[in-house]
Amino acid sequence: MKVVRGGTVVEAHWSGPADLLIDGETIVAVLAPGAEADPAAEIIDATGKLVLPGGVDPHCHVGFTSGEFTSLDSYRECTTAAVFGGTTTIIDFAIPRPGQQPLEAAEIQRAKAGDGLCDSALHACVVEWDDTTAGQLATLADAGIRTVKMFTTYAGETMADEHTILNTMQTTRDLGGMVVIHCESDAIVTDAQRFAAASAGIDATHMAKTRPELAETASVAAILAIAESQQAPVYFVHQSTAAAVELVADARKRGLIAFTEAVAHHLTLDDTAYSGSDPERFVCCPPLRSAEIVEGLGRHLFTGQITTVGSDHCCYDTAQKQLHRHDVRHMPNGLPGVETRLPVIFSHYVGGLGLTPSRFVELTAANPARTNGLYPRKGSLMPGADADIVLWDPDLEWTVTTEALHMATDYTPYEGLRVRGKPVTVLVRGTVVVHDGNLVDATPRGRHLEAAPLDFRLC
Ligand SMILES: [Zn+2]
Known part of the structure; x- marks a missing residue:
């Protein structure tokens, strides 16, 4: 038995002083502060700390191969960085390589997950519909893989046509799952890239103009209709703009079950990064937007129209980002961020702008668990939940540097940023894994999580 004593427990729907009783890997009781517990129980002192459910990162690419590039981390490396950042569940993607089927891609990616320090789940991915696809999706759903990634861009690689998207939506709906979709109009993006290449230029400094906001809203509207x-x-x-978020919110008002994910870098960084000294380090899709758009997007953390905050972690290093920096069409897209997601969002939005700690937990843990069939085992501190627990010091100030982080790359987009708030103790299923900035238990205890049929009453 363990007791987490003296902290402020923060749940998505509730927060207050309370102690947590842990038996083995599971939370078994929420106790009044200082309540009598088993005298033999180990006490974990949480005085002055927020006690949060471990973060659930709904969007995390581990060792992801796209074209000539593979992102640099293994499950062990990615989950090590995750737990240092207060995240105890990651959800990865099984994106088929050219010629590969969704089932095969999922089997390969799932086999890599064995050496993780924390639990993980998978999104499948459909690129092209054929007469085996429905059967593959049923097999995947039986194995607890119910969310299916799709793309409306990257023609010739992962882009799916509208027939494929409609068929996949129909099938996943009937299997208790959901399509999770990257929306940018490929035609608008391709045209903007062609125009940039023929005029101002297509190197990393011009990234923002190559994927305009309209490409995103146009595609979101088309997909909502399907x-x-x-x-x-x-x-x-x-989703990277308030306009895109509001299209989804309007569809929800009409009765559609629809969700918005925003990612940490779109909420905290803007397109001035492309005129700085290392523009290629910030190349991601959709690109970083103007400060005004970032502010508009961030407002929807407060209005309730954003459902989850993910990282879209992609662990490339500077050499990979620099190789084709003269032409963003050939660059690897994505930023490292599994470790910084919680600290930068907490510092900017909770400390800086007054977002409540409960809403922070809802966005970064509870809702990602709910929309992925993992709640209340993950994303909650209620009895019966896995004892994935973060003791968070809301007042600890620190500077984000590559040296202070653990991701398998040589840079962070937040280099030099001063932030307030940090996870100091992290438990994975009842075991203290990180304490005071040190990895105190490196046992690979990560398990593959099977998603339950999605229950949208929880969302
Ligand atoms: Zn992604």
């Missing part, structure tokens, strides 16, 4: 035609639930990954 989802509405099927009454199929749909989850939009990394």
